[in-house]
Amino acid sequence: MPSLKDLKNRIASVKSTRKITKAMQMVAAAKLRRAQDAAEQARPYTERFNAVMAGLASSVGGSDTAPKLLSGTGSDKVQMLIVMTAERGLCGGFNANIAKLAKQHAAKLVAAGKTVKILTVGKKGRDNMRREFGQYFVGHVDLSAVKRLGYANAQDIARDVLTRFDAGEFDVATIFFARFENVITQHPTALQIIPAKFDDAGAAANELYDYEPSEEAILADLLPRGVATQIFAALLENAASEQGARMSAMDNATRNAGDMIERLTIQYNRSRQAVITNELIEIISGAEAL
Amino acid sequence: MADTMQFDLVSPERRLASVQATEVQIPGADGDMTVMAGHAPTITTLRPGVLRVAGPSGTDEYVVSGGFAEITGEGVSVLAEESLHRDEMNQSIYDRMLDQARDAHAKAQETFKNEPGPVDDAAKLLSDMVAMGGHIGLTPKGF
Numbered sequence: 001m002p003s004l005k006d007l008k009n010r011i012a013s014v015k016s017t018r019k020i021t022k023a024m025q026m027v028a029a030a031k032l033r034r035a036q037d038a039a040e041q042a043r044p045y046t047e048r049f050n051a052v053m054a055g056l057a058s059s060v061g062g063s064d065t066a067p068k069l070l071s072g073t074g075s076d077k078v079q080m081l082i083v084m085t086a087e088r089g090l091c092g093g094f095n096a097n098i099a100k101l102a103k104q105h106a107a108k109l110v111a112a113g114k115t116v117k118i119l120t121v122g123k124k125g126r127d128n129m130r131r132e133f134g135q136y137f138v139g140h141v142d143l144s145a146v147k148r149l150g151y152a153n154a155q156d157i158a159r160d161v162l163t164r165f166d167a168g169e170f171d172v173a174t175i176f177f178a179r180f181e182n183v184i185t186q187h188p189t190a191l192q193i194i195p196a197k198f199d200d201a202g203a204a205a206n207e208l209y210d211y212e213p214s215e216e217a218i219l220a221d222l223l224p225r226g227v228a229t230q231i232f233a234a235l236l237e238n239a240a241s242e243q244g245a246r247m248s249a250m251d252n253a254t255r256n257a258g259d260m261i262e263r264l265t266i267q268y269n270r271s272r273q274a275v276i277t278n279e280l281i282e283i284i285s286g287a288e289a290l
Numbered sequence: 291m292a293d294t295m296q297f298d299l300v301s302p303e304r305r306l307a308s309v310q311a312t313e314v315q316i317p318g319a320d321g322d323m324t325v326m327a328g329h330a331p332t333i334t335t336l337r338p339g340v341l342r343v344a345g346p347s348g349t350d351e352y353v354v355s356g357g358f359a360e361i362t363g364e365g366v367s368v369l370a371e372e373s374l375h376r377d378e379m380n381q382s383i384y385d386r387m388l389d390q391a392r393d394a395h396a397k398a399q400e401t402f403k404n405e406p407g408p409v410d411d412a413a414k415l416l417s418d419m420v421a422m423g424g425h426i427g428l429t430p431k432g433f
Contacts, residue, residue: 041304048300048369052333052360151302151371209360212320212334221319221335222358225371232302 004275007268011261018257024090025250032183032243038149039180039236046233053226054198055209056219067216069223072195073171078115080138080170080194081106082161084177084234085125086242087144092249094178094186094242099128101188102176106133117170121157121235138169149239154232161231162224165194177234178241184248186241193230196223293327296365297343299352301373306352307343314366315342316359317422325366332361336370338387338418340425351376353426355387355419376426384428391416 002010060066083102085095102118102125109116118133120126121141130137141157143149161173173194178186211218297311315324317339338355356371374383391412398412423430 038303042302044298044305045300045302045369048360048367052358052369056333154302155371208331210330210332212318212323212332217319218333218335218358225356228371229302 001271004268004271007264007271011264011268014257014260014264018254018261021250021253021257025247025254028091028243028247028250032240032247035236035240035243036180039233039240042233042236046229049222049226049229050198053196053219053222056215056222057196057198060215060219067220067223069165069194069227070196070219073168075171076114078117078170078172079109080117080119080161080164080173082119082121082157082173082175082193082231083125083129084175084238085120085122085128086238087123087142089124090249091242091246092252094245094249095122095124095128097186097188098176098178099125101190103129103132105174105176105190106136119161138164149232149235151228151232154235155228157231158224158228161194162227170194175231175234177238178245180237180240180244183244186245191230191234193227196226294346295325295327297345298365298367299341299343299354299370299373300367301370306373306375307350309343309345309347309350311343311345311366313344314368316366316368317341317354318359325361328363329361329366331363332359334359334361336368338391338415338422340376340422341368341370341373351426353379353422355422379426379428381428384423384430388416388419388423388430391419 057070060070081102083098085098089095106116106118116133116136117138118129118136119139119141120129120137122143126137126140139160141160143153146153164170165173172192174190174192176188176190179189180186294310294312297307297309297314298305299307313324313326315322316334317337318334319337320334322339323334335358336354336356339353341352341354343350343352352370352373352375354368354370354373357369357373359366359368372387395409395412395416398409402408420430
Protein backbone atom coordinates (compact mmCIF):
# COMPACT_ATOMS: atom_id res chain seq x y z
CA MET A 1 0.00 0.00 0.00
CA PRO A 2 1.64 3.26 -1.08
CA SER A 3 1.79 5.99 1.51
CA LEU A 4 -0.20 9.21 1.21
CA LYS A 5 2.89 11.12 0.20
CA ASP A 6 3.72 8.65 -2.57
CA LEU A 7 0.22 8.96 -3.96
CA LYS A 8 0.37 12.72 -3.88
CA ASN A 9 3.66 12.70 -5.77
CA ARG A 10 2.31 10.34 -8.36
CA ILE A 11 -0.75 12.47 -8.94
CA ALA A 12 1.45 15.54 -9.39
CA SER A 13 3.69 13.73 -11.87
CA VAL A 14 0.80 12.35 -13.94
CA LYS A 15 -0.71 15.83 -13.97
CA SER A 16 2.42 17.34 -15.44
CA THR A 17 2.59 14.51 -17.99
CA ARG A 18 -0.95 15.35 -19.00
CA LYS A 19 0.03 18.96 -19.50
CA ILE A 20 2.86 17.93 -21.79
CA THR A 21 0.79 15.56 -23.90
CA LYS A 22 -1.97 18.16 -24.13
CA ALA A 23 0.52 20.73 -25.36
CA MET A 24 1.98 18.26 -27.88
CA GLN A 25 -1.50 17.50 -29.14
CA MET A 26 -2.19 21.16 -29.74
CA VAL A 27 1.13 21.70 -31.49
CA ALA A 28 0.44 18.66 -33.68
CA ALA A 29 -3.00 20.06 -34.53
CA ALA A 30 -1.50 23.35 -35.68
CA LYS A 31 1.22 21.58 -37.66
CA LEU A 32 -1.32 19.22 -39.17
CA ARG A 33 -3.29 22.13 -40.54
CA ARG A 34 -0.15 23.51 -42.15
CA ALA A 35 0.86 20.11 -43.53
CA GLN A 36 -2.61 19.57 -44.97
CA ASP A 37 -2.49 23.01 -46.56
CA ALA A 38 0.84 22.20 -48.16
CA ALA A 39 -0.47 18.88 -49.45
CA GLU A 40 -3.52 20.59 -50.91
CA GLN A 41 -1.42 23.28 -52.59
CA ALA A 42 0.69 20.60 -54.23
CA ARG A 43 -2.22 18.57 -55.50
CA PRO A 44 -3.02 20.46 -58.74
CA TYR A 45 0.58 20.09 -59.91
CA THR A 46 0.77 16.39 -59.15
CA GLU A 47 -2.60 15.66 -60.73
CA ARG A 48 -1.92 17.52 -63.98
CA PHE A 49 1.57 16.11 -64.13
CA ASN A 50 0.42 12.54 -63.75
CA ALA A 51 -2.39 12.98 -66.26
CA VAL A 52 -0.03 14.28 -68.93
CA MET A 53 2.55 11.64 -68.13
CA ALA A 54 -0.05 8.90 -68.36
CA GLY A 55 -0.98 10.10 -71.83
CA LEU A 56 2.62 10.30 -72.96
CA ALA A 57 3.50 6.98 -71.43
CA SER A 58 0.64 5.18 -73.11
CA SER A 59 1.58 6.47 -76.55
CA VAL A 60 5.34 6.03 -76.28
CA GLY A 61 5.54 3.21 -73.73
CA GLY A 62 5.11 0.40 -76.22
CA SER A 63 8.09 1.26 -78.38
CA ASP A 64 11.56 -0.19 -77.92
CA THR A 65 13.13 3.23 -77.56
CA ALA A 66 11.11 4.09 -74.46
CA PRO A 67 13.31 5.47 -71.67
CA LYS A 68 14.43 3.02 -69.01
CA LEU A 69 12.67 4.99 -66.30
CA LEU A 70 9.42 3.99 -67.98
CA SER A 71 10.06 0.56 -69.45
CA GLY A 72 12.41 -0.70 -66.77
CA THR A 73 15.77 -2.35 -67.19
CA GLY A 74 14.17 -5.60 -68.26
CA SER A 75 14.89 -7.21 -64.93
CA ASP A 76 13.63 -7.00 -61.37
CA LYS A 77 16.63 -8.56 -59.71
CA VAL A 78 17.73 -5.64 -57.60
CA GLN A 79 15.00 -3.89 -55.68
CA MET A 80 15.39 -0.51 -54.05
CA LEU A 81 13.08 0.24 -51.15
CA ILE A 82 12.80 3.85 -50.13
CA VAL A 83 11.30 3.92 -46.66
CA MET A 84 9.97 7.28 -45.58
CA THR A 85 9.20 7.80 -41.93
CA ALA A 86 9.26 10.57 -39.39
CA GLU A 87 12.27 12.06 -37.65
CA ARG A 88 10.53 11.94 -34.28
CA GLY A 89 8.60 9.41 -32.30
CA LEU A 90 5.58 9.80 -30.04
CA CYS A 91 3.20 9.51 -32.94
CA GLY A 92 1.48 6.22 -32.21
CA GLY A 93 1.98 3.42 -34.69
CA PHE A 94 2.93 5.75 -37.53
CA ASN A 95 6.59 4.83 -37.90
CA ALA A 96 6.09 1.22 -36.92
CA ASN A 97 3.33 0.69 -39.48
CA ILE A 98 5.38 2.01 -42.38
CA ALA A 99 8.42 0.03 -41.28
CA LYS A 100 6.29 -3.08 -40.88
CA LEU A 101 4.98 -2.83 -44.44
CA ALA A 102 8.49 -2.25 -45.75
CA LYS A 103 9.82 -5.19 -43.73
CA GLN A 104 7.15 -7.55 -45.06
CA HIS A 105 7.92 -6.39 -48.56
CA ALA A 106 11.66 -6.80 -48.04
CA ALA A 107 11.26 -10.24 -46.48
CA LYS A 108 9.15 -11.39 -49.43
CA LEU A 109 11.74 -10.11 -51.91
CA VAL A 110 14.61 -11.73 -50.06
CA ALA A 111 12.70 -15.02 -49.95
CA ALA A 112 12.18 -14.76 -53.70
CA GLY A 113 15.93 -14.51 -54.17
CA LYS A 114 16.07 -10.82 -55.09
CA THR A 115 18.68 -8.41 -53.97
CA VAL A 116 17.26 -5.76 -51.66
CA LYS A 117 18.64 -2.30 -51.10
CA ILE A 118 17.11 0.06 -48.60
CA LEU A 119 17.28 3.82 -48.58
CA THR A 120 15.76 5.37 -45.49
CA VAL A 121 14.31 8.83 -45.17
CA GLY A 122 13.72 9.77 -41.56
CA LYS A 123 15.53 8.47 -38.52
CA LYS A 124 12.75 6.47 -36.91
CA GLY A 125 12.25 4.03 -39.73
CA ARG A 126 15.97 3.46 -39.92
CA ASP A 127 16.15 2.61 -36.22
CA ASN A 128 13.15 0.34 -36.56
CA MET A 129 14.56 -1.64 -39.48
CA ARG A 130 18.20 -1.72 -38.49
CA ARG A 131 18.16 -5.00 -36.57
CA GLU A 132 16.58 -7.18 -39.22
CA PHE A 133 17.55 -5.41 -42.41
CA GLY A 134 20.54 -3.31 -41.42
CA GLN A 135 22.82 -5.12 -43.85
CA TYR A 136 20.71 -3.92 -46.78
CA PHE A 137 20.97 -0.21 -45.98
CA VAL A 138 22.60 1.77 -48.75
CA GLY A 139 21.84 5.29 -47.70
CA HIS A 140 19.98 7.63 -45.43
CA VAL A 141 18.41 11.03 -45.89
CA ASP A 142 18.22 13.18 -42.81
CA LEU A 143 15.40 15.68 -42.80
CA SER A 144 15.56 16.58 -39.10
CA ALA A 145 16.97 20.03 -39.89
CA VAL A 146 14.17 20.79 -42.34
CA LYS A 147 11.49 23.02 -40.87
CA ARG A 148 9.30 23.36 -43.92
CA LEU A 149 9.34 20.65 -46.55
CA GLY A 150 10.12 22.13 -49.92
CA TYR A 151 10.28 20.73 -53.40
CA ALA A 152 14.07 21.08 -53.14
CA ASN A 153 14.11 18.33 -50.47
CA ALA A 154 12.31 15.99 -52.83
CA GLN A 155 14.64 16.95 -55.66
CA ASP A 156 17.65 16.07 -53.53
CA ILE A 157 16.27 12.62 -52.78
CA ALA A 158 15.24 12.11 -56.40
CA ARG A 159 18.70 13.13 -57.62
CA ASP A 160 20.28 10.58 -55.31
CA VAL A 161 17.91 7.86 -56.48
CA LEU A 162 18.36 8.71 -60.16
CA THR A 163 22.13 8.76 -59.89
CA ARG A 164 22.00 5.28 -58.43
CA PHE A 165 19.61 4.16 -61.16
CA ASP A 166 21.81 5.55 -63.92
CA ALA A 167 24.76 3.76 -62.38
CA GLY A 168 22.79 0.52 -62.65
CA GLU A 169 22.57 -0.01 -58.91
CA PHE A 170 18.98 -1.21 -58.98
CA ASP A 171 16.13 -2.18 -61.33
CA VAL A 172 12.98 -1.36 -59.43
CA ALA A 173 12.33 1.34 -56.85
CA THR A 174 9.40 1.41 -54.47
CA ILE A 175 8.60 4.12 -51.96
CA PHE A 176 6.92 3.45 -48.63
CA PHE A 177 4.94 6.15 -46.90
CA ALA A 178 1.64 6.69 -45.13
CA ARG A 179 -1.25 8.07 -47.12
CA PHE A 180 -3.22 10.55 -45.09
CA GLU A 181 -6.91 9.80 -44.89
CA ASN A 182 -7.94 11.60 -41.74
CA VAL A 183 -6.63 12.28 -38.26
CA ILE A 184 -7.43 8.76 -37.09
CA THR A 185 -6.56 6.76 -40.19
CA GLN A 186 -3.33 6.75 -42.17
CA HIS A 187 -2.64 3.99 -44.63
CA PRO A 188 0.91 2.69 -45.04
CA THR A 189 1.38 2.53 -48.79
CA ALA A 190 3.88 1.04 -51.19
CA LEU A 191 4.22 2.80 -54.53
CA GLN A 192 6.49 1.77 -57.35
CA ILE A 193 8.17 4.82 -58.90
CA ILE A 194 10.80 3.22 -61.13
CA PRO A 195 9.86 2.01 -63.66
CA ALA A 196 7.05 4.51 -63.55
CA LYS A 197 3.50 3.24 -63.49
CA PHE A 198 0.54 5.31 -64.49
CA ASP A 199 -3.09 4.42 -64.54
CA ASP A 200 -4.59 4.72 -67.97
CA ALA A 201 -7.32 7.17 -67.01
CA GLY A 202 -7.05 10.30 -69.11
CA ALA A 203 -4.72 8.63 -71.55
CA ALA A 204 -7.20 8.70 -74.39
CA ALA A 205 -7.75 12.45 -74.18
CA ASN A 206 -4.09 13.18 -74.71
CA GLU A 207 -3.77 11.74 -78.18
CA LEU A 208 -4.83 14.96 -79.87
CA TYR A 209 -1.85 17.01 -78.74
CA ASP A 210 0.98 18.41 -80.79
CA TYR A 211 4.28 17.86 -79.08
CA GLU A 212 7.13 20.27 -79.08
CA PRO A 213 9.87 18.91 -79.16
CA SER A 214 8.98 15.26 -79.90
CA GLU A 215 6.96 13.03 -77.59
CA GLU A 216 10.05 10.99 -76.76
CA ALA A 217 12.08 14.06 -75.88
CA ILE A 218 9.36 15.42 -73.63
CA LEU A 219 9.00 12.09 -71.93
CA ALA A 220 12.74 11.80 -71.38
CA ASP A 221 12.74 15.29 -69.91
CA LEU A 222 9.74 14.76 -67.67
CA LEU A 223 10.35 11.25 -66.31
CA PRO A 224 13.12 12.28 -63.90
CA ARG A 225 10.96 15.18 -62.80
CA GLY A 226 8.15 12.70 -62.27
CA VAL A 227 10.28 10.83 -59.75
CA ALA A 228 10.80 14.05 -57.80
CA THR A 229 7.10 14.86 -58.02
CA GLN A 230 6.10 11.46 -56.65
CA ILE A 231 8.60 11.73 -53.85
CA PHE A 232 7.45 15.24 -53.01
CA ALA A 233 3.82 14.16 -52.91
CA ALA A 234 4.76 11.23 -50.68
CA LEU A 235 6.75 13.47 -48.35
CA LEU A 236 3.81 15.83 -47.97
CA GLU A 237 1.36 13.00 -47.36
CA ASN A 238 3.75 11.58 -44.83
CA ALA A 239 4.10 14.90 -43.02
CA ALA A 240 0.34 15.25 -42.73
CA SER A 241 0.00 11.63 -41.61
CA GLU A 242 2.70 12.03 -39.00
CA GLN A 243 1.03 15.02 -37.43
CA GLY A 244 -2.36 13.36 -37.61
CA ALA A 245 -1.02 10.23 -35.95
CA ARG A 246 0.72 12.29 -33.30
CA MET A 247 -2.42 14.26 -32.64
CA SER A 248 -4.55 11.19 -32.01
CA ALA A 249 -1.78 9.48 -30.04
CA MET A 250 -1.41 12.51 -27.80
CA ASP A 251 -5.17 12.83 -27.46
CA ASN A 252 -5.25 9.24 -26.21
CA ALA A 253 -2.37 9.89 -23.86
CA THR A 254 -4.07 12.97 -22.43
CA ARG A 255 -7.24 11.04 -21.88
CA ASN A 256 -5.36 8.15 -20.25
CA ALA A 257 -3.60 10.56 -17.95
CA GLY A 258 -6.97 12.05 -16.98
CA ASP A 259 -8.34 8.59 -16.12
CA MET A 260 -5.22 7.80 -14.15
CA ILE A 261 -5.47 11.00 -12.17
CA GLU A 262 -9.07 10.20 -11.33
CA ARG A 263 -8.19 6.72 -10.14
CA LEU A 264 -5.25 7.92 -8.10
CA THR A 265 -7.30 10.71 -6.54
CA ILE A 266 -9.95 8.23 -5.42
CA GLN A 267 -7.27 5.99 -3.97
CA TYR A 268 -5.66 8.98 -2.26
CA ASN A 269 -8.95 10.11 -0.73
CA ARG A 270 -9.77 6.61 0.48
CA SER A 271 -6.42 6.11 2.14
CA ARG A 272 -6.62 9.57 3.74
CA GLN A 273 -10.06 8.60 5.10
CA ALA A 274 -8.62 5.33 6.36
CA VAL A 275 -5.85 7.17 8.17
CA ILE A 276 -8.35 9.53 9.79
CA THR A 277 -10.59 6.65 10.84
CA ASN A 278 -7.58 4.86 12.27
CA GLU A 279 -6.57 7.87 14.31
CA LEU A 280 -10.13 8.29 15.62
CA ILE A 281 -10.28 4.63 16.66
CA GLU A 282 -6.99 5.04 18.46
CA ILE A 283 -8.20 8.13 20.30
CA ILE A 284 -11.56 6.59 21.22
CA SER A 285 -10.12 3.30 22.39
CA GLY A 286 -7.49 5.22 24.31
CA ALA A 287 -10.21 7.24 26.02
CA GLU A 288 -12.21 4.11 26.81
CA ALA A 289 -9.22 2.41 28.40
CA LEU A 290 -8.90 5.19 30.94
CA MET B 291 -12.00 42.33 -77.86
CA ALA B 292 -10.25 39.04 -78.19
CA ASP B 293 -11.59 35.96 -76.47
CA THR B 294 -10.01 35.04 -73.19
CA MET B 295 -8.86 31.67 -71.98
CA GLN B 296 -8.10 30.15 -68.62
CA PHE B 297 -4.46 30.42 -67.58
CA ASP B 298 -3.03 28.39 -64.70
CA LEU B 299 0.50 28.48 -63.42
CA VAL B 300 1.35 25.89 -60.78
CA SER B 301 4.55 24.87 -59.11
CA PRO B 302 4.88 21.76 -56.93
CA GLU B 303 4.51 23.89 -53.84
CA ARG B 304 1.68 26.21 -54.74
CA ARG B 305 -0.63 27.63 -57.36
CA LEU B 306 0.81 30.93 -58.54
CA ALA B 307 -1.85 32.12 -60.88
CA SER B 308 -5.26 31.15 -62.12
CA VAL B 309 -6.64 33.96 -64.24
CA GLN B 310 -8.30 34.79 -67.53
CA ALA B 311 -5.78 35.75 -70.17
CA THR B 312 -5.87 36.94 -73.75
CA GLU B 313 -2.37 35.88 -74.61
CA VAL B 314 0.42 33.97 -72.92
CA GLN B 315 4.02 34.00 -74.06
CA ILE B 316 5.73 30.75 -73.09
CA PRO B 317 9.47 30.11 -73.13
CA GLY B 318 9.23 26.74 -74.87
CA ALA B 319 12.17 24.41 -75.33
CA ASP B 320 12.21 25.11 -79.09
CA GLY B 321 11.70 28.85 -78.72
CA ASP B 322 9.22 31.32 -77.36
CA MET B 323 5.65 30.87 -78.40
CA THR B 324 2.64 33.03 -77.86
CA VAL B 325 -0.62 31.30 -77.19
CA MET B 326 -4.02 32.85 -77.72
CA ALA B 327 -7.46 31.41 -77.24
CA GLY B 328 -8.27 28.57 -79.60
CA HIS B 329 -4.66 27.44 -80.01
CA ALA B 330 -4.17 23.88 -81.23
CA PRO B 331 -3.68 21.46 -78.34
CA THR B 332 0.05 21.31 -77.67
CA ILE B 333 2.40 20.09 -75.01
CA THR B 334 5.81 21.69 -74.83
CA THR B 335 8.62 21.54 -72.34
CA LEU B 336 9.97 24.74 -70.85
CA ARG B 337 13.40 26.27 -70.88
CA PRO B 338 14.37 28.74 -68.16
CA GLY B 339 12.88 32.04 -69.14
CA VAL B 340 10.25 34.67 -68.64
CA LEU B 341 6.61 33.84 -69.05
CA ARG B 342 4.37 36.76 -69.97
CA VAL B 343 0.65 36.79 -69.41
CA ALA B 344 -1.58 39.47 -70.86
CA GLY B 345 -5.16 39.62 -69.70
CA PRO B 346 -8.01 42.03 -69.21
CA SER B 347 -6.50 43.00 -65.88
CA GLY B 348 -3.06 43.85 -67.27
CA THR B 349 0.20 42.10 -67.95
CA ASP B 350 2.06 39.87 -65.53
CA GLU B 351 5.46 38.30 -65.75
CA TYR B 352 6.78 35.15 -64.15
CA VAL B 353 10.17 33.55 -64.10
CA VAL B 354 9.88 29.83 -64.80
CA SER B 355 12.34 26.97 -65.04
CA GLY B 356 11.84 23.30 -65.78
CA GLY B 357 8.53 21.63 -66.47
CA PHE B 358 6.03 21.85 -69.28
CA ALA B 359 3.03 23.72 -70.61
CA GLU B 360 -0.17 22.06 -71.66
CA ILE B 361 -2.21 24.02 -74.15
CA THR B 362 -5.78 23.12 -74.96
CA GLY B 363 -8.41 25.05 -76.84
CA GLU B 364 -9.86 26.35 -73.60
CA GLY B 365 -6.75 27.26 -71.69
CA VAL B 366 -3.12 26.97 -70.83
CA SER B 367 -1.73 25.25 -67.78
CA VAL B 368 1.93 25.68 -67.07
CA LEU B 369 3.57 23.28 -64.64
CA ALA B 370 6.94 24.69 -63.71
CA GLU B 371 9.31 23.13 -61.20
CA GLU B 372 10.52 26.54 -60.20
CA SER B 373 8.42 29.58 -60.75
CA LEU B 374 8.35 32.98 -59.20
CA HIS B 375 6.59 36.21 -59.86
CA ARG B 376 8.89 38.66 -61.60
CA ASP B 377 8.77 40.97 -58.56
CA GLU B 378 9.90 38.19 -56.23
CA MET B 379 12.96 37.48 -58.33
CA ASN B 380 16.16 38.99 -57.03
CA GLN B 381 19.87 38.69 -57.43
CA SER B 382 20.40 36.10 -54.71
CA ILE B 383 17.74 33.73 -56.08
CA TYR B 384 19.11 34.23 -59.56
CA ASP B 385 22.62 33.47 -58.34
CA ARG B 386 21.42 30.31 -56.69
CA MET B 387 19.65 29.11 -59.84
CA LEU B 388 22.69 29.92 -61.90
CA ASP B 389 24.97 28.08 -59.50
CA GLN B 390 22.78 25.01 -59.78
CA ALA B 391 22.95 25.16 -63.56
CA ARG B 392 26.73 25.55 -63.43
CA ASP B 393 27.04 22.60 -61.06
CA ALA B 394 24.89 20.48 -63.33
CA HIS B 395 27.03 21.48 -66.29
CA ALA B 396 30.27 20.68 -64.52
CA LYS B 397 28.89 17.37 -63.33
CA ALA B 398 27.66 16.45 -66.80
CA GLN B 399 31.08 17.19 -68.25
CA GLU B 400 32.61 14.95 -65.66
CA THR B 401 30.26 11.97 -65.90
CA PHE B 402 29.54 11.96 -69.63
CA LYS B 403 33.00 12.43 -71.09
CA ASN B 404 32.28 10.67 -74.35
CA GLU B 405 28.62 11.48 -74.77
CA PRO B 406 27.98 15.01 -75.96
CA GLY B 407 24.18 14.78 -75.42
CA PRO B 408 23.83 15.44 -71.69
CA VAL B 409 26.69 17.95 -71.68
CA ASP B 410 25.06 19.94 -74.46
CA ASP B 411 21.77 19.85 -72.59
CA ALA B 412 23.40 21.17 -69.45
CA ALA B 413 25.28 23.84 -71.41
CA LYS B 414 22.01 24.93 -73.03
CA LEU B 415 20.36 25.11 -69.64
CA LEU B 416 23.17 27.29 -68.37
CA SER B 417 23.09 29.64 -71.33
CA ASP B 418 19.29 29.85 -71.09
CA MET B 419 19.71 30.85 -67.46
CA VAL B 420 22.18 33.55 -68.38
CA ALA B 421 19.91 34.80 -71.15
CA MET B 422 16.99 34.91 -68.77
CA GLY B 423 19.01 37.10 -66.43
CA GLY B 424 19.66 39.50 -69.28
CA HIS B 425 15.93 39.58 -69.95
CA ILE B 426 15.03 40.70 -66.48
CA GLY B 427 18.00 42.96 -65.90
CA LEU B 428 20.10 40.80 -63.59
CA THR B 429 23.74 40.15 -64.32
CA PRO B 430 25.26 36.83 -63.33
CA LYS B 431 28.20 37.18 -61.02
CA GLY B 432 31.57 36.19 -62.39
CA PHE B 433 30.82 37.28 -65.97
